[in-house]
Amino acid sequence: MATYVLIHGAGDASYWHRLVPELRGRGHDVVAPELPSDDAVGLAGYTDTVVSAIGDRTDPIVVAQSLGGFTGPLVCDRVPVRLLVMLAAMVPVPGETAGDWWDDTGAERARREQAVRDGRSPDFDLVESFFHDVPPEIAAEAMTREQRSESASMWTDPWPLKAWPDVPTRFLLCRHDRFFPASFQRRVVRERLGIVPDEMDGGHLPALSRPKELADRLEAFRLECPAG
Incomplete structure (x- = not known):
């Protein structure tokens, strides 16, 4: 049995509600903490929340979605982990804020050009x-939920x-991502991580649109990365 630690992006931990049973159905432990919304709580608070949720679990696999890409590596710096999977994620560099990332990488220009x-x-x-x-009924359910507020400090903390x-780090991009287009992600991952990303079909929210396929990909990564 492995432990998967799922870090959501902007939004809330309900994003993972279709993936969690896929992973648990394969016999794994899953931790999907809700990140705080307090404006005074930034990257450090997000990291503390995830580390606390991991508790005494050992050798976890950390999966960081979108904005969670700023938090995932910080968790790995504090807790011995088996693997970090960046999922359609923002890849930071030292000293960069999440607010500056958009201009630094050209993300918004890439989104508009792809459109x-x-x-x-x-x-x-x-x-x-x-x-x-995303299946219409799943999208409709997501749209009816009260939107969690992101911590203001999250955008300004270097x-x-x-x-x-x-x-060990893997990056999984989605070929039909309209928010972070695939060509943009390939460039950023090459420049900032120096690796070739893995790819799957689907848009920016694969845990909602393709939970079984995503679980299969995560399991393949796990099997390729032996436990410590």
């Missing part, structure tokens, strides 16, 4: 950007590590 290439409006639309491939943590 034009696809024949869509370049203006941001929540449904079109995030839920275009990423504190001097280098990427010494932990």
Whole structure:
């Protein structure tokens, strides 16, 4: 049995509600903490929350989605982990804030350019950007939930590590991601992590749109990375 630690992005931990039973059904322990919303709690508070949720579990696999890419590596710097999986994630560099990341990487320009290439409006639309491939009933349920507020400090806290943590790292991008387009992610991952990302079909929210396929990919990563 392995332990999967799931770190959500902007939004809340309900994002994982279709993936959790897939992983537990394979016999694994799953930790999916809700990150705090207090404006005074930033990266350190997010990291503390995840570390506390891990508790005395050993050798976990950390999966960091989207904005969770800023927190995942910090958890790995504090807790011995088996593997870090960056899922359609933001990849920070030392000293960078989550707020600056967009201009630093050209993320918004890449999103707009991809929309034009696809024949869509370049203006941001929540449904079109995030839920275009999510089953309608799942998308409707997600849209009815009260939106968790992100900590204001999360966007302004500099990423504190001097280098990427010494932990096996995989990056899984989604080929039909309209928010972080695949071509953009391939470039950022190459420049910032120096690795070639793994790829799967689907948009920015694979835990909602393709939970079984995502679980299969995570399991394949686990089997390729022996326990410590």
